[in-house]
Amino acid sequence: MKSVNLFCFPFAGGSSIAYFPWKRYLHPAIKLQSVELAGRGARCKMPFYIDFKEAIDDIYEQVCPLLEERPYVMFGHSMGALLVYALIERIRNKGGPFPKHLFFSGRYPPHIRKESFEKYQSDDELIQRILRFGGTPKELFEVPELAEMYLEIFRADFHLIDTYIHIDHSQYEFDISVLTGREDLDVTREDIESWKCYTSHSCHLNTFEGGHFYLKDRIQDVVGYINKISTDVC
Known part of the structure; x- marks a missing residue:
């Protein structure tokens, strides 16, 4: 099979390293492209985005040079799923190649909006909301320096979600998968x-054991599924 780029997008509070453990299980032909957002990881010196549009502007500039390199697929978890959706719309508008x-x-x-994160004004309220999601150790917020750093990232990411404006577009003409x-x-x-x-094509629904961060505990199962789909379509 041809090699394929797998672009992965982080959840709120996360960075590109969240997907690094996947490398152990990915098919050799799948090239992990873990996208880093401003304000964290290797890009921690960069200011956070002012809104969702600025985030997509930046992400598009990162991935654009790689879109013609080889066929590609994209994976986004939680906030990352919203980034994938908006990015594909940008690629569509720019006349770029569609994913497999x-x-x-x-x-x-994306058309469903359940809550605004702006209502979490105090640190304690925000911490409780984050812990409800799971995936973030409670002990992290017991170290003042770490708590301050992560709360800043979470607030920036929740602001992104709150500034997202949904615009309908025509259905995809390729398959999609939904994991939960x-x-x-x-x-x-x-x-x-x-x-x-x-999508006007197939939508594959997949449920894994676990909560919101099931993918941290079910790495082999999730990556195995991505391997199967990606190698089939490419």
Whole structure:
């Protein structure tokens, strides 16, 4: 099979390193391209984005040179799923090549808005919301320096989500996959089913054991699924 780029986009509070453990299980022909957002990781010196549009502007500039390199697929978890959706719309508007497949994980479709994160004014309120998602050790917030750093990143990412403006577009003419944790309290079965209207082709629904961050505990299962789909389509 041809080699394929797998672009992965982080969840709120996350960075590109979240996907590095996947390298151990990825098919040799799949090249991991873990996208880093401003304000964290190797780009920690850069200011956070002022809004969602600026984030997509920056991400598009990062991935654009690689879009013609080889076929590609994209995976986004939670906030990352929203980034994937908006980025594909930007690629469409720029006349770029479409992906072979999209993997949307841990999030309801973009047309659904459930809450505004602006209501979490105090650090304690925000910390409780973050802990409800799971995936972030409680002990992290017991170290003042770490708590301050991570809360700054979370607030920046939640601001991105709040500034997202949904615009409908025509259905995708390729397959998509939707992945979720069986015990995820923020994503219902109805939410998952709603993704089907985003493509005129097949929408594969996949439920894994675990909560919102099922992908941290089920790495082999998740990557195995991505391997199967990506090698089939490319």
